[in-house]
Amino acid sequence: MTGTGPLGPDGYRRVRGWATPAAATARAAHLTARYRADRTEVVRNPHLTAEWARHAVRSPALLNAVRRAIGPDIAVENTFLVLKWSGRPFEVPWHQDGINDRIALHPRRSVAAWLALTDADETTGCLRVIPGSQHHGYLPYGAEPDAGAARGRALSIAGTDPSEARHLPTRAGDGCLMDVRLVHSSASNTGAGVRIGLNIRFVAPDGYTVRDGSDPSPYPVSGTGW
Numbered sequence: 345m346t347g348t349g350p351l352g353p354d355g356y357r358r359v360r361g362w363a364t365p366a367a368a369t370a371r372a373a374h375l376t377a378r379y380r381a382d383r384t385e386v387v388r389n390p391h392l393t394a395e396w397a398r399h400a401v402r403s404p405a406l407l408n409a410v411r412r413a414i415g416p417d418i419a420v421e422n423t424f425l426v427l428k429w430s431g432r433p434f435e436v437p438w439h440q441d442g443i444n445d446r447i448a449l450h451p452r453r454s455v456a457a458w459l460a461l462t463d464a465d466e467t468t469g470c471l472r473v474i475p476g477s478q479h480h481g482y483l484p485y486g487a488e489p490d491a492g493a494a495r496g497r498a499l500s501i502a503g504t505d506p507s508e509a510r511h512l513p514t515r516a517g518d519g520c521l522m523d524v525r526l527v528h529s530s531a532s533n534t535g536a537g538v539r540i541g542l543n544i545r546f547v548a549p550d551g552y553t554v555r556d557g558s559d560p561s562p563y564p565v566s567g568t569g570w
């Protein structure tokens with residue numbers, strides 16, 4: 345499916361204040377203490393196990409922005425927390441969030457979110473996006489055998505031109521929404537301190553097609569259409 349989509353011509357929008365900077369930073373400090381010993385890089389579906397993540401996916405500032413994009417009935421399709429440790433190679437390759445071997449998200453009925461728990465900039469591995477890339481629809485992808493911690497999940501898109509990329513430096517407590525077709529990536533953290541972000545896929549009731557027969561079990565966060 346091609347076309348501009350629910351987030352305008354660039355394919356992404358900033359989200360301000362899903363948490364206060366102090367609250368986001370305090371949560372990041374807890375997570376850093378918890379995961380530092382084994383340098384955990386990806387925690388899958390924390391919204392199913394951790395109160396702070398259940399709270400984050402329901403943040404009013406975030407849900408209001410998601411409602412504007414896809415309507416009032418919203419569920420979380422999945423989440424994962426990404427921790428990029430300073431000096432440790434972990435690059436997320438160019439990919440689109442809305443398509444993989446398991447599921448296809450419908451671009452006008454789903455949206456991806458990235459929430460910063462720490463400040464993120466070019467040196468610590470903030471998001472990089474190709475503005476407008478959603479216009480091309482879903483692109484052919486391949487498995488990325490050695491793709492950092494998205495390990496086993498990451499996809500790469502051949503032919504992405506990094507010179508078209510825009511970095512999205514983001515303060516702790518802010519974030520962004522992305523069209524599920526937007527091509528994006530993030531580099532390794534070569535700066536000081538850990539960089540932590542929560543990735544969320546939001547769907548409307550008719551916002552996805554399961555491709556492999558698995559059970560999608562969406563987690564409702566808004567509306568009555570579930």
Ligand SMILES: O=C(O)CCC(=O)C(=O)O
Nearest residue numbers: 426436441529530541543
């Ligand atoms: O947290 C990051 O650096 C980006 C991860 C990402 O783009 C994704 O998992 O889809």
